[in-house]
Amino acid sequence: MIQHAALEVREQDVAACVRFWALLGFARVQAPPALAQRSTWVQAGATQIHLLYAEQPTVPPEGHVAVVVADFDATFGALRDAGFEPQPRTQYWGSPRAFVRSPSGHRVEFMAFAPGAGSS
Numbered sequence: 001m002i003q004h005a006a007l008e009v010r011e012q013d014v015a016a017c018v019r020f021w022a023l024l025g026f027a028r029v030q031a032p033p034a035l036a037q038r039s040t041w042v043q044a045g046a047t048q049i050h051l052l053y054a055e056q057p058t059v060p061p062e063g064h065v066a067v068v069v070a071d072f073d074a075t076f077g078a079l080r081d082a083g084f085e086p087q088p089r090t091q092y093w094g095s096p097r098a099f100v101r102s103p104s105g106h107r108v109e110f111m112a113f114a115p116g117a118g119s120s
Helices: 011-023 072-081
Strands: 004-009 027-029 039-044 047-053 064-068 097-101 107-111
Touching: 004 011, 011 027, 011 039, 011 047, 011 072, 072 097, 072 107
Parallel strands: 004 047, 064 107
Antiparallel strands: 027 039, 039 047, 097 107
């Protein structure tokens, strides 16, 4: 299990990023005091995304984080309604999935269920 992924973001983009991750089912959680001055954390279940403050963030063009969402259709609609442009992808293992860019430019894949998990 991957416990967290760390993504570099401009500090001025943090609020928009927290709102974005909330659309994917993540809630803001308190970072440890020693890290709170340089990062913001969000969490869904046992998985966290650490938003690390950087003046010039590194954003890979194709690298991405993939998350399973509770309700794919509702998440897709909420992202679209919030002004994002989710792009549906091939359902290789039968799971609806799409890619979207976060406010900081990171590529994020979201899906109904993970490979091998089957539909629930």
